[in-house]
Amino acid sequence: MDSDIPFASLAPLVFISNNYHVSAARMEAYLEINDLWEAIEEEYVVPELQVNQTLAQIKNRKEKKTRKSKVRATLIVDVSTVIFIRIMTIKSTFKFWNFLKEEYEGNEKIKGIQVLNSIRKFEMVKMKDSEIVKEYSNILLTIVNKVRLLGIEFPNSRLVQKVFVTVSKRFEAIISSLENTKDLSKVSLVEILRAF
Template sequence: MNTYLQVHDLWNVVDNNTEPALLRANPTMAQIRQHNEECAKKHKAMACLQNDGSDVIFTRIMACDSPKQAWKKLKEEFMGSDKTRQQQLINFRRDFENLKMRELETIKQYPDKIMAIVNNIRLIGDDLSDSRVVEKVITTLSENFE
């Protein structure tokens, strides 16, 4: 959704929640058109947030007054609170550290399993370097792949 709003030049409205500046005295037609477009962005962003989800999502954000408020509610709903995300991060990091290749796993299955955990860690917002991931794969391969 973030990318979708960025593509349509609406992310700044969601992120900053700013109102466009008032028109100066004796504005030109171009300035009036530009001002009207800027005023409409807030409503376009709300429409994107409300229409691109399911009915359940719509009912959760329909009472929100601004795109920023709706985004915050959606983020909380789908990503959880900071405390929840922190606990998820701890769990994913533990899974990552404890992961070892099983004897019956193929060389394709094991990195896929690692990348699933790494992607979850990155989705939460924590950075896990590529070099650390490669190191994990190399150090935890089973003996027959050494």
């Protein structure tokens, strides 16, 4: 673990059971930045100290043990007391993570319903007259990223189309200018936001 960032310097966010995909993505990123994700991905056993081990073997064992302990501590801190009570006897970080996944991710049917609800919400949302384009695009991006976290492809072109079609009438001049100067099939959301 040659990380330049101290373990405690980046505080993880609390696991939110009703928003599993976002919480899991944040926890995974946190564990990766702290060089701890491998302790969850790989179900390895820290070997017992043997007689006549080399210094490198002793150091490797200590690093693996420390990594597993840090992951377990992180996961314990991240979950609510209610969840912790249910899983406090699980010693394996791999099993701990899989418990959270199995318990809160939901099966394919639930994920399918979540995707449909998110897409419906995407289709129904309209820009309010009081909103600026950046605020509106953030609302849309939140919905789109939730769909993507559920494993569904969502093309950026569809997001750009939505902004063009539903943006407030007060921005029609900017939209007309973009339509006349850009190839709308290739324009990105960033380019649209720069125009506003």
